[in-house]
Amino acid sequence: MSDPQIEQTRVLLRQAAQFPLGKEQVDALRDVLRFHEHRYYILHDPLIADAEYDLLYKELERLEKENPPLVRPDSPTQRVARELTSEFPTVKHLVPMLSLENSYNAEDLLDFDRKARELTGLDTIEYCVEPKFDGGSISLIYENDRLTRGATRGDGVEGDDVTPNVRQIRSLPLHASLSEHGIQQLEIRGEVLMDKEKFRLYNEALMEEGQPPLANPRNAASGTLRLKDPAQVAKRNLEAFVYHISYYTPLPGKSTPNALLTHEGSIELLWNLGFRSPQREKRVFQGIQGVIYYCQAFETERDSLPYEIDGMVIKVNELSLQEKMGMTSHHPRWAIAFKFKARQATTQLVSVEFQVGRTGAVTPVAKLEPVAIGGVTVSSISIHNEEYIREKDLRLGDQVLIERAGDVIPQIVKSLPDARTGTEKKIVFPRQCPICQQALHKEEAEAVWRCGNWECPAQAVERIIHFVSKDAMDIRGFGEANIRKFYEAGLLPDIPGIYQLDYEKIGTMEGFGKKSIEKLQHSIEASKKQPLHRLLYGLGIRFVGETTAKTLARQITHPLDLKDKSLEELQQWEDIGPKVGGSIHQFFQEESNIRLIEKLESLGLALKQEAKTKTTDGSLSGKSFLFTGTLPTLKRSAAEAMAEAKGGQILSGVSAKLNYLVVGEDAGSKLEKAKKINTIKILSEAEFLELIGS
Numbered sequence: 001m002s003d004p005q006i007e008q009t010r011v012l013l014r015q016a017a018q019f020p021l022g023k024e025q026v027d028a029l030r031d032v033l034r035f036h037e038h039r040y041y042i043l044h045d046p047l048i049a050d051a052e053y054d055l056l057y058k059e060l061e062r063l064e065k066e067n068p069p070l071v072r073p074d075s076p077t078q079r080v081a082r083e084l085t086s087e088f089p090t091v092k093h094l095v096p097m098l099s100l101e102n103s104y105n106a107e108d109l110l111d112f113d114r115k116a117r118e119l120t121g122l123d124t125i126e127y128c129v130e131p132k133f134d135g136g137s138i139s140l141i142y143e144n145d146r147l148t149r150g151a152t153r154g155d156g157v158e159g160d161d162v163t164p165n166v167r168q169i170r171s172l173p174l175h176a177s178l179s180e181h182g183i184q185q186l187e188i189r190g191e192v193l194m195d196k197e198k199f200r201l202y203n204e205a206l207m208e209e210g211q212p213p214l215a216n217p218r219n220a221a222s223g224t225l226r227l228k229d230p231a232q233v234a235k236r237n238l239e240a241f242v243y244h245i246s247y248y249t250p251l252p253g254k255s256t257p258n259a260l261l262t263h264e265g266s267i268e269l270l271w272n273l274g275f276r277s278p279q280r281e282k283r284v285f286q287g288i289q290g291v292i293y294y295c296q297a298f299e300t301e302r303d304s305l306p307y308e309i310d311g312m313v314i315k316v317n318e319l320s321l322q323e324k325m326g327m328t329s330h331h332p333r334w335a336i337a338f339k340f341k342a343r344q345a346t347t348q349l350v351s352v353e354f355q356v357g358r359t360g361a362v363t364p365v366a367k368l369e370p371v372a373i374g375g376v377t378v379s380s381i382s383i384h385n386e387e388y389i390r391e392k393d394l395r396l397g398d399q400v401l402i403e404r405a406g407d408v409i410p411q412i413v414k415s416l417p418d419a420r421t422g423t424e425k426k427i428v429f430p431r432q433c434p435i436c437q438q439a440l441h442k443e444e445a446e447a448v449w450r451c452g453n454w455e456c457p458a459q460a461v462e463r464i465i466h467f468v469s470k471d472a473m474d475i476r477g478f479g480e481a482n483i484r485k486f487y488e489a490g491l492l493p494d495i496p497g498i499y500q501l502d503y504e505k506i507g508t509m510e511g512f513g514k515k516s517i518e519k520l521q522h523s524i525e526a527s528k529k530q531p532l533h534r535l536l537y538g539l540g541i542r543f544v545g546e547t548t549a550k551t552l553a554r555q556i557t558h559p560l561d562l563k564d565k566s567l568e569e570l571q572q573w574e575d576i577g578p579k580v581g582g583s584i585h586q587f588f589q590e591e592s593n594i595r596l597i598e599k600l601e602s603l604g605l606a607l608k609q610e611a612k613t614k615t616t617d618g619s620l621s622g623k624s625f626l627f628t629g630t631l632p633t634l635k636r637s638a639a640e641a642m643a644e645a646k647g648g649q650i651l652s653g654v655s656a657k658l659n660y661l662v663v664g665e666d667a668g669s670k671l672e673k674a675k676k677i678n679t680i681k682i683l684s685e686a687e688f689l690e691l692i693g694s
């Protein structure tokens with residue numbers, strides 16, 4: 001840990017806490033920020049607190065703003081995109097982007113090895129093996145240490161110039177010290193990915209907005225690369241792996257860097273330049289046998305990776321041998337992809353059922369001829385709404401391509417019109433609720449048809465199922481089937497009914513023994529202590545998913561606090577826009593919803609939660625601060641950042657929750673108020689600095 005950047009960071013942080021940094025510090029600031037971005041985005045092992053990074057970033061931003069000639073295109077501040085892209089110009093790759101030949105089993109690999117030995121005349125070949133990342137391919141050009149172009153694959157010869165979007169990918173450095181390795185220009189290949197977890201959240205957000213989800217993280221990544229608004233690209237948090245150097249020119253007077261004699265060396269060089277290359281995943285083997293074992297072993301780990309891979313890539317390690325072996329017009333002869341078991345399959349769409357959800361939304365569900373994908377049998381898949389059916393041109397009797405990407409819910413990728421026989425039928429969407437027969441309605445901007453009957457039995461049951469579900473109140477052993485049974489028997493008319501069950505009556509029903517009733521009673525009782533965000537999610541407020549529920553819970557201590565929040569107030573909270581805010585606001589204006597919450601509280605649910613403090617492991621974790629008046633040396637923002645960096649929380653007013661009031665000159669009313677609460681400690685700046693150990 002003797003990196004000079006660490007010492008430099010301390011120096012800059014100490015100085016920035018006391019006075020503004022000077023323009024002669026711009027270069028040092030940039031280097032330090034790049035160093036910490038690499039720690040964060042590539043190594044996933046940050047060395048400073050977010051607040052400290054932000055403090056330094058803001059200083060750089062200010063200095064560049066005050067001294068425009070000092071701005072460089074590869075500065076950490078220059079990812080921020082301001083303009084929409086009108087079109088993506090077509091650009092030619094320096095070297096064509098080829099595809100890979102595929103293999104599916106050990107025999108295919110043995111065959112590949114045999115051909116490779118024939119072509120090279122060698123007895124044993126050294127191979128380098130790495131994951132085959134399942135995203136959208138990109139080609140990047142760096143010149144004089146700067147990222148100058150990022151392009152999609154296109155037809156392999158020409159692609160779309162998507163540089164503004166590529167600049168938003170935090171794991172791609174804008175600056176890479178090629179010159180230190182004697183390189184002037186570098187063209188590299190890689191794959192843009194969306195993390196499985198980010199993809200899940202992204203799809204969740206799409207569905208909360210009533211939009212159909214995307215089939216897999218690959219489509220999400222490729223689609224994102226083509227967005228016209230780079231700011232939107234930034235929000236989607238794409239990742240990139242780079243795995244191939246397709247072209248480079250040495251600096252005048254320099255020769256080929258030693259690293260560039262093997263593929264393994266190029267992966268290492270890319271890693272040392274600050275890229276996310278498969279440095280940790282790659283393995284070198286003498287001969288094909290080890291390669292086969294490694295490929296098979298890696299397949300078992302596929303699901304535990306945070307991103308999707310669809311196989312492994314085996315490359316002849318020596319670059320001089322690669323050159324000797326050459327390529328066909330389609331793929332190099334020195335590499336092959338080993339494809340994992342497919343997660344796609346084709347099957348027949350047999351019929352469509354229309355299900356009514358808890359918000360009255362009518363969802364078509366495709367019933368399929370059962371088919372196994374990646375070890376799971378799939379027989380029904382949501383097809384979301386009428387528009388989705390039209391867009392995908394789905395018909396009854398169609399052959400459809402379906403995909404199950406890891407732990408992601410299966411989706412229909414497309415129908416296969418070429419396989420039609422002429423007997424396929426149009427899918428007719430009902431105009432009446434299939435359960436209560438009430439006429440369905442559709443709002444203009446929406447794709448979803450809804451049943452507006454609050455008392456529709458389908459909705460009532462679905463509301464209870466949602467409330468009980470794993471991500472909401474998580475009442476174990478209270479499955480869908482039982483909920484439906486109790487509802488039909490009149491024992492469970494609504495959500496409060498969960499806490500008023502007549503266990504004696506249940507005991508007389510078929511399939512309920514003493515043990516199972518006790519178990520159910522126990523988990524229902526335990527759910528009364530669930531944290532607030534679970535209840536908020538369980539209430540089934542439209543557009544409020546788990547993430548929004550957590551945001552809300554951070555801001556309040558009781559669900560009914562939301563009753564008093566204006567739409568404007570709600571929208572000041574993270575990720576709450578007019579639509580989500582509007583829905584929350586409307587929910588809490590509805591008398592019946594207020595009564596529902598009051599009823600739950602009267603039935604013993606612990607709805608009041610303690611005010612939350614940020615969870616950090618800093619020495620001031622759990623302590624709260626407020627700064628007032630002018631401090632003798634520290635800027636207010638710097639002092640706050642210092643407290644936050646140690647885990648402290650900044651409050652906006654004096655209350656019994658406050659631990660420390662730090663006072664400067666002209667402190668005023670806050671000081672007077674704090675003096676009346678004897679649990680608040682009043683500190684000078686010097687005492688504060690001592691407390692935080694600075």
Ligand code: IVH
Binds near residue numbers: 098134
């Ligand atoms: S090497 C000439 N390595 O898979 C070099 N490709 O199906 C050819 N891919 O077009 C590419 N991970 O987009 C290589 N570790 C990896 C890869 C990889 C994913 C993609 C790449 C290629 C496609 C072929």
